[in-house]
Amino acid sequence: MNILQLKYFQTIADEGTIKAASQKLYISQPALSMMLAKLEQELGVELFERVGRKLVINMYGEVVLKYTNRILTDFKNIDLEMKELLNQSKKDISIVTTSSQLISGMLQHFNSLHPNINWCLYSANLNNAVKMLTNGKVDFAITSTPINHELILTRPLLQDGFVLAVPSGHRFSQRTSIHLAEAANERFIALPKDSEFRKLTDDLCRKAGFEPRISMECDHLLRAEYVSSGFGIVITTQKSVMDKRYQGHIAFVNIDTPKCARTICFSVSKEKYMSAYHRAFSDSIVEFYQSHYPELSVKGDS
Secondary structure, three states: OOHHHHHHHHHHHHHHHHHHHHHHHHHOOOHHHHHHHHHHHHHOOOOOOOOEEEEEEEEHHHHHHHHHHHHHHHHHHHHHHHHHHHOOOOOOEEEEEEEEHHOHHHHHHHHHHHHOEEEEEEOHHHHHHHHHHHHHOOEEEEEOOOOOOOOEEEEEEEEEEEEEEEEEEOOOOOOOOEEEHHHHOEEEOOOOOOOOOHHHHHHHHHHOOOOEEEEEOHHHHHHHHHHHHHOOOEEEEHHHHHOOOOOOOOEEEEEEEOOOOEEEEEEEEEEOOOOHHHHHHHHHHHHHHHHHHOOOEEEOOO
């Protein structure tokens, strides 16, 4: 067993098929299949269940993947720390986020202080964000829900309450607060079903006792445009209102019941080596959120 075998195994586990993994690794499918077979032979167990062409990691594979992620992270950490000691560090920062809106303005703030950083940004759902942290693909994650994982350190940054955005002249437009159940018969403009925020808003409606009637699915920018045009109402957040993402003839109504907020969090692998510029970025994130959203910010470490 060697580092290359473990890297190949990790990629197969991430991609789920030999074909996708071989394309990512730029090697042939037969060579990759042979490597996997050899690794399984060395360990004396199969690491995946074969479901058609898809490879689904089994309990033996999960154990191997846990240690593989640690080994490859340490291998990367050796390189990072040695380069920092030799003053040869590449200033690379990679981030995965469950919504690009979570990092709006923040990178510009840090980049103005550290203009030579090389950025790599990813968007993923929460499960994939966890995978990318534990396998070392990214340095940091910024998510709209906390990550609970033994190998990940998560710090809550904001408690971002939910708000109803309605067109001016709407029956709720003069209200300051509302029980969400009062909007059960309204038509909602929502994000696509696979977005993390859509899951949060659908759950919020269910807590209020109804399934939302979706009149339109679209992205963040179009939601702002179409709510002002009267296509429906939108569940958004206090942060989005403060960021002035909703312009035009729109009124905002606080959702008092059910009481709910999303928790915007910053996460990093506990096993990652934090270089000087990684530590500076970590501190900058906390400072940015506390200074820009003081009334929403969560004080202290998690």
